[in-house]
Amino acid sequence: xxxxxxxxxxxxxxxxxxxxxxxxxxxxxxxxxxxxxxxxxxxxxxxxxxxxxxxxxxxxxxxxxxxxxxxxxxxxxxxxxxxxxxxxxxxxxxxxxxxxxxxxxxxxxxxxxxxxxxxxxxxxxxxxxxxxxxxxxxxxxxxxxxxxxxxxxxxxxxxxxxxxxxxxxxxxxxxxxxxxxxxxxxxxxxxxxxxxxxxxxxxxxxxxxxxxxxxxxxxxxxxxxxxxxxxxxxxxxxxxxxxxxxxxxxxxxxxxxxxxxxxxxxxxxxxxxxxxxxxxxxxxxxxxxxxxxxxxxxx
Numbered sequence: 135x136x137x138x139x140x141x142x143x144x145x146x147x148x149x150x151x152x153x154x155x156x157x158x159x160x161x162x163x164x165x166x167x168x169x170x171x172x173x174x175x176x177x178x179x180x181x182x183x184x185x186x187x188x189x190x191x192x193x194x195x196x197x198x199x200x201x202x203x204x205x206x207x208x209x210x211x212x213x214x215x216x217x218x219x220x221x222x223x224x225x226x227x228x229x230x231x232x233x234x235x236x237x238x239x240x241x242x243x244x245x246x247x248x249x250x251x252x253x254x255x256x257x258x259x260x261x262x263x264x265x266x267x268x269x270x271x272x273x274x275x276x277x278x279x280x281x282x283x284x285x286x287x288x289x290x291x292x293x294x295x296x297x298x299x300x301x302x303x304x305x306x307x308x309x310x311x312x313x314x315x316x317x318x319x320x321x322x323x324x325x326x327x328x329x330x331x332x333x334x335x336x337x338x339x340x341x342x343x344x345x346x347x348x349x350x351x352x353x354x355x356x357x358x359x360x361x362x363x364x365x366x367x368x369x370x371x372x373x374x375x376x377x378x379x380x381x382x383x384x385x386x387x388x389x390x391x392x393x394x395x396x397x398x399x400x401x402x403x404x405x406x407x408x409x410x411x412x413x414x415x416x417x418x419x420x421x422x423x424x425x426x427x428x429x430x431x432x433x
Contacts, residue, residue: 143172143179150186166190174199177206181213188216193223211240211247218250224231249284256288264288283315286322295322313343320352332356343402347377351386358390366390372411381410 146169153162166186174180184199204213218233234251241247252267270283275281286301302319306312320335336353340346349385354369370387377383388403 140324142184143169143174146172147182147186163190167218170195174202177203177210177213180206181216184213184216188220193220196220197224209240211237214240215247215250218254221256222254227254230254231258240376245271245273245278245281247271248274249278249281252288253284256291261288261292277308279305279312279315283306283312283318287318290318290322293325295326298322299326311321311342313339313341313346313349316342317346317349317352318354324352324356329356329360333360344372345376347373347380347383350376351383354390358386358393361393363390363393367394379410381407384410 146165152164153159153165165260166189169183169186170190170192172183174183180199184196184203187193187196187199197217200213200220204210204217204281206244207213214233218237220228221227221230221233225326231251231254233252234247238244238247238251238428248267248271252264252271255261255267265288268281268288271278271281272285282301282305286298286305289295289298289301299319299322302315302322305315306319309315313347316335316339320332320339323329323335324331333353333356336349336356339349340353343349350369351375354366354373357363357366357369367387367390370383370390373380373383374387384403384407388400388407391400391403392396
């Protein structure tokens, strides 16, 4: 019976991986759900079950599985990292910090380990330790673009825009298709009052991810401040196509139409913005959703 359970988890996981590789995520999830209900027999299977639960959005179940795997293999850095990641995902950054420290102790020469520890310190507002860990991460792995991006985001959040620009530029040298890093860079240039560079960065972000309403709105604002109102209107329209229930975008579009003397269209936008603002429940939901979307740019 035990051998059958072992064979089931191992075999099923291979099947799920094959479906996922072929982008058949529905079938992959069906198999992962089967794994979730099996009883593992060793640390490897506990890890695979943890992975299955995590992929299915069952973070607390996944955490228990990885903890079980780590009990059986306490020096396994992979399991400890997953426990740290899941604690972070569940907003328990203090617990996550302890596990990230253990991973860094086990893998002291791995830049990724120090990067994860830095991000956790940053979440806990311990900026001095975060900076030390980012610098140590780059000492070991200066060619990992994510480390440069995270350090750039760190400097940006602390309003050190010249350093943020330096780090984000380095990240984009290593991974030029990173839309999120281009967005960060554009915002830094905006704060440094370098409008043309800001516009170029936002355009590069949209080149790699044209379905982001936040970036379209930011680009529209830049064009508006340059008094290129037709371009601004096009950007706000793109943003509304992607997020039609954001009153702030309608307000931006309203003022752009005002400056192009299209008063009827401006009035329509004003009315739509007012309708959205009157929907108190919807407004609260949208504000919370907007906070989450914006927060995703600062990780």
